[in-house]
Amino acid sequence: MSTAIRTAQNPLDATGCGDAPVLRERGQREVFCGLTGIIWLHRKIQDAFFLIVGSRTCAHLMQSAAGVMIFAEPRFATAIIDDRDLAGLADANDELDAVVDKLLDRRPDIKLLFLVGSCPSEVIKLDLSRAASRLSRRFAPRVRILNYSGSGIETTFTQGEDNCLASMVPEMPASPAGAPASLLVVGTLADVVEDQLRRRFDELGIGPVGFLPPRRAGELPAVGPATRMLLAQPYLAETARLLEERGAQRLEAPFPLGVEGTTLWLKAAADAFGVPAERFERVTERPRQRAEAAVARYRDTMAGLSVFFFPDSQLEIPLARFLARELGMRPIEVGTPYLHRSHMAADLALLPSGTTLSEGQDVDRQLDRCHAAAPDLVVCGLGLANPLEAAGLATKWSIELVFTPIQGYEQAADLAELFARPLARRRRLEV
Amino acid sequence: MKLAIWTYEGPPHVGAMRVATAMQGLHYVLHAPQGDTYADLLFTMIERLPHRPPVTYTTFQARDLGTDTGELFKRTMRDAYERYRPEAIMVGASCTAELIQDDPGGLGRTLGLPIPVVPLELPSYQRKENWGASETFYRLVRAFAGPNAPAPGTSRPAREPGRRPSCNILGPTALGFRHRDDVIEIERLLDRLGVEVRVVAPRGATPTQLTLLGEADFNVVLYPETAEVTARWLEKTFGQPSTRTVPIGVGATRAFIREVAELAGIDPAGALADAESRLPWYSRSVDSTYLTGKRVFVFGDGTHAVAAARVAAREFGFEVVGVGTYDRTFARDVRAVAEEFGAEALISDDYLEVEARIAELRPELVLGTQMERHIAKRLGIGCAVISAPVHVQDFPARYSPQMGYEGANVLWDAWVHPLMMGLEEHLLGMFRGDFEFHDGAGASHHGAPATAAPTEPEPVAAANDADGPSWTTDADKELRKVPFFVRGKARRNTESYAREHGVATITIETLYDAKAHFAR
Numbered sequence: 001m002s003t004a005i006r007t008a009q010n011p012l013d014a015t016g017c018g019d020a021p022v023l024r025e026r027g028q029r030e031v032f033c034g035l036t037g038i039i040w041l042h043r044k045i046q047d048a049f050f051l052i053v054g055s056r057t058c059a060h061l062m063q064s065a066a067g068v069m070i071f072a073e074p075r076f077a078t079a080i081i082d083d084r085d086l087a088g089l090a091d092a093n094d095e096l097d098a099v100v101d102k103l104l105d106r107r108p109d110i111k112l113l114f115l116v117g118s119c120p121s122e123v124i125k126l127d128l129s130r131a132a133s134r135l136s137r138r139f140a141p142r143v144r145i146l147n148y149s150g151s152g153i154e155t156t157f158t159q160g161e162d163n164c165l166a167s168m169v170p171e172m173p174a175s176p177a178g179a180p181a182s183l184l185v186v187g188t189l190a191d192v193v194e195d196q197l198r199r200r201f202d203e204l205g206i207g208p209v210g211f212l213p214p215r216r217a218g219e220l221p222a223v224g225p226a227t228r229m230l231l232a233q234p235y236l237a238e239t240a241r242l243l244e245e246r247g248a249q250r251l252e253a254p255f256p257l258g259v260e261g262t263t264l265w266l267k268a269a270a271d272a273f274g275v276p277a278e279r280f281e282r283v284t285e286r287p288r289q290r291a292e293a294a295v296a297r298y299r300d301t302m303a304g305l306s307v308f309f310f311p312d313s314q315l316e317i318p319l320a321r322f323l324a325r326e327l328g329m330r331p332i333e334v335g336t337p338y339l340h341r342s343h344m345a346a347d348l349a350l351l352p353s354g355t356t357l358s359e360g361q362d363v364d365r366q367l368d369r370c371h372a373a374a375p376d377l378v379v380c381g382l383g384l385a386n387p388l389e390a391a392g393l394a395t396k397w398s399i400e401l402v403f404t405p406i407q408g409y410e411q412a413a414d415l416a417e418l419f420a421r422p423l424a425r426r427r428r429l430e431v
Numbered sequence: 432m433k434l435a436i437w438t439y440e441g442p443p444h445v446g447a448m449r450v451a452t453a454m455q456g457l458h459y460v461l462h463a464p465q466g467d468t469y470a471d472l473l474f475t476m477i478e479r480l481p482h483r484p485p486v487t488y489t490t491f492q493a494r495d496l497g498t499d500t501g502e503l504f505k506r507t508m509r510d511a512y513e514r515y516r517p518e519a520i521m522v523g524a525s526c527t528a529e530l531i532q533d534d535p536g537g538l539g540r541t542l543g544l545p546i547p548v549v550p551l552e553l554p555s556y557q558r559k560e561n562w563g564a565s566e567t568f569y570r571l572v573r574a575f576a577g578p579n580a581p582a583p584g585t586s587r588p589a590r591e592p593g594r595r596p597s598c599n600i601l602g603p604t605a606l607g608f609r610h611r612d613d614v615i616e617i618e619r620l621l622d623r624l625g626v627e628v629r630v631v632a633p634r635g636a637t638p639t640q641l642t643l644l645g646e647a648d649f650n651v652v653l654y655p656e657t658a659e660v661t662a663r664w665l666e667k668t669f670g671q672p673s674t675r676t677v678p679i680g681v682g683a684t685r686a687f688i689r690e691v692a693e694l695a696g697i698d699p700a701g702a703l704a705d706a707e708s709r710l711p712w713y714s715r716s717v718d719s720t721y722l723t724g725k726r727v728f729v730f731g732d733g734t735h736a737v738a739a740a741r742v743a744a745r746e747f748g749f750e751v752v753g754v755g756t757y758d759r760t761f762a763r764d765v766r767a768v769a770e771e772f773g774a775e776a777l778i779s780d781d782y783l784e785v786e787a788r789i790a791e792l793r794p795e796l797v798l799g800t801q802m803e804r805h806i807a808k809r810l811g812i813g814c815a816v817i818s819a820p821v822h823v824q825d826f827p828a829r830y831s832p833q834m835g836y837e838g839a840n841v842l843w844d845a846w847v848h849p850l851m852m853g854l855e856e857h858l859l860g861m862f863r864g865d866f867e868f869h870d871g872a873g874a875s876h877h878g879a880p881a882t883a884a885p886t887e888p889e890p891v892a893a894a895n896d897a898d899g900p901s902w903t904t905d906a907d908k909e910l911r912k913v914p915f916f917v918r919g920k921a922r923r924n925t926e927s928y929a930r931e932h933g934v935a936t937i938t939i940e941t942l943y944d945a946k947a948h949f950a951r
Contacts, residue, residue: 029490055556079435099432199939
């Protein structure tokens with residue numbers, strides 16, 4: 001697991017929250033299931049389709065979680081299990097095949113189909129991996145069919161993306177023996193961010209650079225012992241593990257949120273590829289300085305304010321680190337659905353010591369703690385935001401943080417703005 | 432197994448949540464896996480409720496399945512009782528919990544809580560949201576009003592002389608299409624008729640108030656989807672008759688007044704004479720001539736679809752070319768109204784089928800749900816929303832009922848406005864080259880088919896002043912990645928930044944320098 005190459009250095013050399021105790025809670029978890037990741041994944045991989053094998057609840061979640069329905073016909077759908085499938089009156093596998101036939105007939109542009117497992121499909125033990133290989137044989141070579149679990153019993157929100165990417169790892173070609181070192185950036189990023197990072201790596205002389213997931217199913221990058229991987233998202237435990245099994249070495253770094261996170265993240269790659277410090281400085285100086293200047297404008301209004309994170313996407317720790325170190329905010333509690341200590345090590349080290357870390361959730365008790373702490377800003381999901389606002393607390397909906405380009409230098413100020421806006425709005429309103 | 436892209440109705444436990452959330456003093460403990468809590472946001476975001484729905488979920492995960500999930504349910508229920516101290520608790524399972532067969536009803540009873548516990552059996556793989564709401568309301572009413580039922584065969588005592596006639600209003604829930612305002616409008620109407628409203632349920636009622644349901648003289652059923660089953664039971668058990676007319680539109684409102692007057696034994700003349708809607712005169716006004724025979728397609732829940740088809744034909748002078756519902760329970764009513772107007776009925780909850788039918792019929796106006804709004808937008812047809820499923824914009828800040836005379840005024844405004852936009856769109860379509868409409872965007876948010884992206888590049892050069900900065904190809908390409916609705920601003924900002932800083936050629940770097948400069 002820990003083949004990580006330690007390159008990112010903590011500038012302050014402080015331990016931060018590296019060894020901090022974690023409040024672990026079991027109770028009602030007010031979080032999405034892993035199916036929700038399909039909302040961004042289906043836009044990212046442009047010739048892929050996501051077929052949830054589930055219930056009406058799954059379909060209803062998908063159209064409710066996005067907040068709005070998407071204008072174009074989405075590249076996802078649900079095969080809704082009914083009582084005939086459950087009573088054994090219909091063979092669920094035959095039924096699934098018929099649904100896939102209908103779907104691929106309607107969408108001949110689809111090159112990659114994911115069968116996505118849900119709570120009900122898993123409880124009735126419908127074997128989607130067998131279904132995927134059966135259907136793959138039938139539709140080869142036109143369509144590749146993979147499967148993964150996005151169920152709530154197995155995954156919390158962004159873990160769905162982790163499972164999706166993990167299902168693609170065995171499909172990645174092996175890099176040829178003796179191939180030179182290559183960089184693999186793992187985790188969905190907005191296309192514009194991906195383009196910026198690619199340019200930055202070019203300027204640093206780092207390459208070839210691959211991205212997982214790719215924009216098209218046929219563009220899966222190669223992986224092998226010469227692969228150095230940078231995680232662009234903090235929720236990719238299983239994907240990283242499988243890539244490591246295929247020889248990739250993870251570069252340890254904080255996540256590329258904020259100026260500092262981006263610099264250390266790029267630096268991890270630069271060090272691994274032997275980029276001279278002087279060249280790194282030359283390439284990053286200008287974007288870093290302008291991003292610093294842009295972020296600094298938020299400091300006046302944000303410094304000293306307290307912030308409380310409810311668990312949501314696993315982005316909470318790097319976000320809290322950014323708010324603390326670049327905006328001077330005070331994280332009170334940082335909740336995360338799942339804490340991956342080694343992937344999060346560099347960010348934890350930079351998080352101010354004394355911050356309460358919590359993993360899992362008992363939402364009622366967490367709400368009690370939140371009300372008692374009376375933070376200046378609460379970062380939480382859509383189910384909690386309006387009730388907290390009505391109780392007088394300022395909130396930032398966390399789902400926006402996974403639907404918005406926030407990584408890299410050019411987005412650092414946008415990220416600050418996302419947190420500043422609810423507070424700015426309250427200052428403006430006189431009613 | 433059925434392929435669904437969008438669904439008109441959620442699962443039945445969401446129907447139960449709509450009832451629980453509408454009521455006061457009631458809590459719902461739901462055996463459900465992690466993730467099913469998404470349903471909270473329907474209420475806090477779409478309806479903008481300032482409180483969480485009164486629902487506690489067990490949110491079990493895979494690791495819990497190997498242990499005692501029944502114990503988890505009991506612990507959750509006990510904690511919910513201690514924390515919220517409701518008058519009563521409903522217990523049930525969502526689709527996944529139904530499969531693990533823990534029997535929340537039985538478990539709930541064994542806890543011995545000092546409050547009533549109402550078990551719900553909502554078969555998730557057969558039934559849907561509206562059925563779930565109806566069944567939940569029925570179970571609650573039976574549980575709370577049932578003990579006060581007179582012995583079977585007892586005839587209902589006559590109303591005491593001098594006492595005002597009274598009724599209950601049945602059906603409004605949370606997340607209903609305009610339920611909030613319909614209730615106000617109908618309460619006003621009943622008040623003007625001299626009828627006292629005893630209990631409104633589920634919306635606003637406590638379990639204790641449900642025990643009083645049998646006392647009113649009759650029931651007003653506003654939303655048969657939720658309340659018809661309950662009203663029939665009340666009729667059978669307490670001898671309370673109920674209204675059959677849903678007062679949407681001027682004609683139906685008049686019929687409703689007559690029906691209520693008859694049930695209450697009062698004279699409807701006053702209420703029929705005063706406070707008429709503006710709709711009849713607006714429809715007769717000469718400027719409305721152009722509405723004549725407009726082809727309209729109607730789709731929604733049974734009640735709203737039937738009502739809208741009648742109003743469209745009889746009160747707007749439209750031609751109903753198609754009418755349908757996603758709720759099979761109301762198929763007969765919808766078929767009847769389709770036949771009445773010589774249109775074809777569509778009974779389907781398949782969004783793609785509805786879309787295909789609309790495309791085939793080419794109506795000029797769609798009266799539908801949020802789903803048809805999307806279809807209409809794509810096809811470039813005007814649309815007004817008349818039914819659930821709802822979206823945040825179906826909870827307007829202003830008073831806007833669908834029912835009663837004021838409701839008819841609202842219908843007039845809502846249905847005519849998308850058509851008025853049509854004229855404007857012709858103009859926009861004629862001058863498509865207009866610089867403010869890039870990206871092959873439709874002529875407006877109301878419709879006009881999305882056209883292909885312009886083949887010629889955006890007039891970059893033309894946008895440059897003769898002596899202004901110029902754009903490199905790369906920078907221009909980068910600019911196009913900015914969403915089109917803010918791209919113009921990004922271009923102007925970048926150019927003004929370049930001018931201020933003496934940059935003659937805008938590169939990608941300049942673009943981002945400017946972006947950082949103007950951040951916030």
